[in-house]
Amino acid sequence: MSDQQTVIVFALFPGVTQLDFTGPYQMLCALPGASVILASREGGNITSNEGITFAGLRRLADIPACDVVCVPGGRGVTDNAIKDEVFLDELRRLAGTARYVTSVCTGSLALGAAGLLRGKRAACHWAWRELLVPFGAIPDAGRVVRDGNVVTGGGVTAGIDFALTLVSKLVDEKTAQAIQLRLEYNPAPPFNAGSPDTAPSEVLALMQERMEPHKARRAEMVARAATKLGAHS
Amino acid sequence: MSDQQTVIVFALFPGVTQLDFTGPYQMLCALPGASVILASREGGNITSNEGITFAGLRRLADIPACDVVCVPGGRGVTDNAIKDEVFLDELRRLAGTARYVTSVCTGSLALGAAGLLRGKRAACHWAWRELLVPFGAIPDAGRVVRDGNVVTGGGVTAGIDFALTLVSKLVDEKTAQAIQLRLEYNPAPPFNAGSPDTAPSEVLALMQERMEPHKARRAEMVARAATKLGAHS
Numbered sequence: 358m359s360d361q362q363t364v365i366v367f368a369l370f371p372g373v374t375q376l377d378f379t380g381p382y383q384m385l386c387a388l389p390g391a392s393v394i395l396a397s398r399e400g401g402n403i404t405s406n407e408g409i410t411f412a413g414l415r416r417l418a419d420i421p422a423c424d425v426v427c428v429p430g431g432r433g434v435t436d437n438a439i440k441d442e443v444f445l446d447e448l449r450r451l452a453g454t455a456r457y458v459t460s461v462c463t464g465s466l467a468l469g470a471a472g473l474l475r476g477k478r479a480a481c482h483w484a485w486r487e488l489l490v491p492f493g494a495i496p497d498a499g500r501v502v503r504d505g506n507v508v509t510g511g512g513v514t515a516g517i518d519f520a521l522t523l524v525s526k527l528v529d530e531k532t533a534q535a536i537q538l539r540l541e542y543n544p545a546p547p548f549n550a551g552s553p554d555t556a557p558s559e560v561l562a563l564m565q566e567r568m569e570p571h572k573a574r575r576a577e578m579v580a581r582a583a584t585k586l587g588a589h590s
Numbered sequence: 591m592s593d594q595q596t597v598i599v600f601a602l603f604p605g606v607t608q609l610d611f612t613g614p615y616q617m618l619c620a621l622p623g624a625s626v627i628l629a630s631r632e633g634g635n636i637t638s639n640e641g642i643t644f645a646g647l648r649r650l651a652d653i654p655a656c657d658v659v660c661v662p663g664g665r666g667v668t669d670n671a672i673k674d675e676v677f678l679d680e681l682r683r684l685a686g687t688a689r690y691v692t693s694v695c696t697g698s699l700a701l702g703a704a705g706l707l708r709g710k711r712a713a714c715h716w717a718w719r720e721l722l723v724p725f726g727a728i729p730d731a732g733r734v735v736r737d738g739n740v741v742t743g744g745g746v747t748a749g750i751d752f753a754l755t756l757v758s759k760l761v762d763e764k765t766a767q768a769i770q771l772r773l774e775y776n777p778a779p780p781f782n783a784g785s786p787d788t789a790p791s792e793v794l795a796l797m798q799e800r801m802e803p804h805k806a807r808r809a810e811m812v813a814r815a816a817t818k819l820g821a822h823s
Contacts, residue, residue, distance in 0.1 A: 375615070380612075383607070386641075406614065409628065411642065471638075512772075513775070518780060531790075531793060534789060535779070535783075537789075540745065540746040540747050541695075541716055542779055544747065544777035544784070546770060551773075551776030557767060558765060560767045564768055
């Protein structure tokens with residue numbers, strides 16, 4: 358790794374939501390001098406929540422240090438990542454070497470389970486934000502939230518805004534703007550339904566109904582991880 | 591394939607820009623009853639422009655029909671897709687079965703090379719839009735452009751707006767809004783530099799300077815593909 362290279366590691370796990378990292382990946386790999394790495398506990402292949410298989414991942418343990426570590430979200434956060442002590446150990450180790458410790462969507466729950474969010478404000482997907490509390494984090498409804506060297510993005514597509522913000526901090530605003538122009542990020546959503554505050558009430562009710570069956574189980578997984586974390590510290 | 595399944599095929603090639611399809615993929619696979627397929631000429635693995643390897647792709651020839659065919663963009667469009675007669679034949683065949691023939695970013699150049707845009711208005715990445723002309727298409731600066739059953743998106747991130755628009759046409763607005771809320775697509779770019787009209791002039795000049803060395807070669811590739819297309823028809 359050369360002196361000028363910025364090493365950015367996405368820490369993946371089975372059942373990750375792919376856009377949580379493919380969005381910021383596209384932005385960050387346009388950063389001059391960046392080495393953007395997809396890695397997981399075992400390396401090799403990872404299949405996302407949606408069924409896309411990503412191949413050729415590095416092993417987290419083989420990455421000595423990085424400038425940025427980023428954990429995306431997805432169903433696999435509660436099903437896999439926050440239960441996996443080896444994954445959490447690697448997160449803690451890399452976070453100790455990084456200039457920025459980051460996440461997108463429910464990836465902040467993995468940062469929390471690794472003990473990296475105690476007393477910190479953090480973003481999360483709107484539906485799962487309160488699950489940050491058992492980890493001692495302070496849920497924040499911002500789309501991109503910075504608290505010290507912890508930068509977290511809200512749900513899924515917030516990863517794109519997060520990445521541009523991060524580029525402006527890693528380098529400068531002009532570089533972030535050039536990447537924004539190159540990727541024609543001039544969003545024009547055909548509807549204004551992207552947050553619980555703006556979505557039509559029947560749409561919000563529908564999504565809440567669909568998420569309801571998963572709530573108790575995820576809260577239980579988080580409670581267990583928080584207990585383990587407490588026992589750890 | 592059941593009667594109710596909506597089959598959506600992303601036609602990939604080496605050197606594709608991954609966010610061009612991973613953005614819409616995330617939106618479209620949230621569509622109830624959708625089967626979203628990543629496919630390529632040979633099937634198996636494809637490596638994107640940025641170096642991400644996607645595994646387990648289907649072969650285009652093995653897909654008998656679809657509701658939507660979508661071609662993403664990337665350097666590989668001019669380097670590979672528009673020169674590949676087998677790929678273009680498969681595009682033409684699938685387009686003949688589809689309710690919607692679609693693209694994101696420079697993917698519209700592949701639709702053009704397949705002869706699917708004659709006399710049609712189409713979107714493209716802002717820097718490469720004029721390359722549509724040799725294929726008989728009418729470049730359109732819209733972020734999402736619809737002309738008959740052809741729906742095309744502008745550069746890279748426009749794929750997300752494109753996908754929501756497509757969902758509203760395939761099903762209804764409420765379904766599109768529910769997906770928008772689920773993926774928290776409430777964009778808040780930290781800068782207003784996402785189009786040549788809004789970017790600071792020095793940022794635009796920088797990007798134009800970086801693209802300049804590629805212009806002549808890409809125009810030449812397009813001219814050759816347009817000549818072949820003319821000989822074909």
